[in-house]
Amino acid sequence: MVDVICPGCKRKIGSYEEQCLFCGFPIKKYLQNNNINDLKKKIICTRCGNEGSGRKKLVMLKCEYCDIPMVQIKYSDQEFIDMYNAALNKILERAMDNLGIGVLEMERMIQKNDPRILKEMINIKGMAPYAAFIKEHFPDTFNLEAFEKRIWAITPRCPKCGSTEVKFNLEFSSWMAAIGQEPVADSVSKDNICKNCGFNW
Ligand SMILES: [Zn+2]
Ligand SMILES: [Zn+2]
Ligand SMILES: [Zn+2]
16 A cells, blocks of 8 residues: 655655544545546656656645645656656757767766756756756646755755855766655765865765
8 A cells, every 4th residue: 555645744654544643634525626546657747747656655745835736647656767768868869969979988987977067968858958858748838947945955965055056976876866856865974075165074
């Protein structure tokens, strides 16, 4: 059985409950009203791209950024990831062409978190690749401003000066954020250095 986050009180409850045990929120009705009947499918905010399912173990049913119900789509989480990766590869191929580089050079640049790759990808799509992907799937509901606001909110920052020019111990986290995906917060560990103020934490 899948656990969800209660849209009323944000606590963990079973998806099979009639009502939230803590606050009485009518969970069953909420799921019915929003056509959510299969929690193995991808649950997502089709406005800002916030993911209700996937990496998180709990399913979120309401977007905390847009304050609207999440949408259950016809694909599973894995299918959605595969589709995104395929779309990303296509953009990367075009970026390589435009930059006149091969696969090895591109991989090296990605590893080094070279901003030219993302810049080129944004040139091609007019926005972050993940934003473009969400927009292609949900053209009627997607809102770039909401997407960017959400990314701003989840982008890791220096706790002292607030700069995003931070060298994290695991470069992977910042690369994830840079391409418009949620950074894996758990992987941001010790010995991060702020390039702006030099703060170390
Ligand atoms: Zn509740
Ligand atoms: Zn949202
Ligand atoms: Zn700083």
